[in-house]
Amino acid sequence: EIGPEAGLPYHQRAIELDPNFAMAYFATAIDYEPLGEMGRASEYWRKAFELREHASEREKLHITAAYYNNVTGELDKAAQAYQLMVDNYPRRPGGYDGLGNVYAKLGKYEKAVEEARQSHQIAPDNLSPYVDGANYLLALQHFDQVRPLVQEAAARKLNNLIGHNALYGLGFLASDSTAMAVQQQWFASIPALENFGLSMDSDTEAYSGHLGKARELTNRAVDSAIKADSKEGGAIWWENAALREAAYGNLAEARQAAAEGLNLD
Numbered sequence: 001e002i003g004p005e006a007g008l009p010y011h012q013r014a015i016e017l018d019p020n021f022a023m024a025y026f027a028t029a030i031d032y033e034p035l036g037e038m039g040r041a042s043e044y045w046r047k048a049f050e051l052r053e054h055a056s057e058r059e060k061l062h063i064t065a066a067y068y069n070n071v072t073g074e075l076d077k078a079a080q081a082y083q084l085m086v087d088n089y090p091r092r093p094g095g096y097d098g099l100g101n102v103y104a105k106l107g108k109y110e111k112a113v114e115e116a117r118q119s120h121q122i123a124p125d126n127l128s129p130y131v132d133g134a135n136y137l138l139a140l141q142h143f144d145q146v147r148p149l150v151q152e153a154a155a156r157k158l159n160n161l162i163g164h165n166a167l168y169g170l171g172f173l174a175s176d177s178t179a180m181a182v183q184q185q186w187f188a189s190i191p192a193l194e195n196f197g198l199s200m201d202s203d204t205e206a207y208s209g210h211l212g213k214a215r216e217l218t219n220r221a222v223d224s225a226i227k228a229d230s231k232e233g234g235a236i237w238w239e240n241a242a243l244r245e246a247a248y249g250n251l252a253e254a255r256q257a258a259a260e261g262l263n264l265d
Contacts, residue, residue, distance in 0.1 A: 026044070202221060231264050239258060
């Protein structure tokens with residue numbers, strides 16, 4: 001398996017060769033995003049936006065939309081840029097993918113699913129409509145539609161973190177420990193993603209009332225994230241733990257976990 005960090009050295013080398021290469025910054029941001037490193041990703045999206053005049057018109061729209069969507073949070077401007085991509089480049093999937101993401105952030109999951117389907121029709125070998133569509137369908141609780149979508153992605157050799165995350169979630173909902181263990185093995189096989197699987201397992205143990213085990217798994221998830229050079233990811237796992245502890249009424253532990261996350265980030 002190839003993790004999402006595989007492209008990083010190539011895109012960073014491209015930036016070294018041409019510091020004004022806007023799309024190299026954009027691509028680096030895309031590399032960091034699935035690793036949970038949104039702080040780093042935002043830095044590269046911001047730099048791409050500053051250099052957007054060096055890009056083509058289509059690339060400029062893509063950079064602008066991603067900047068408003070992921071950095072400033074101005075979803076109206078992001079939607080406008082994505083809509084221009086759809087209007088001007090209707091046979092390219094990027095505009096549909098982006099619009100779906102904006103709709104999802106607004107809680108309009110039915111519209112988000114429709115955009116993912118449009119993208120899938122145009123580019124069935126692209127990963128985005130599968131992983132995005134799986135998330136949107138999970139949000140709509142259309143669980144019976146999620147597994148076939150993830151399986152189709154796997155058949156096209158589009159194996160991805162989000163797909164395995166969705167399968168873990170389906171296993172959890174079905175109380176299928178074997179299915180969850182299979183997904184856990186996949187996460188454990190990729191060093192950069194092991195921390196995601198450990199964190200999900202910690203949530204599962206906490207849900208079952210096994211707080212001691214949940215805390216142990218959180219510690220392991222954080223350590224794994226740090227080893228993978230993802231301190232921001234590790235910080236998120238601490239904050240998740242803080243929410244869990246607060247839900248159980250353990251306020252001292254919640255404050256400690258929250259502080260650990262802030263210190264790490």
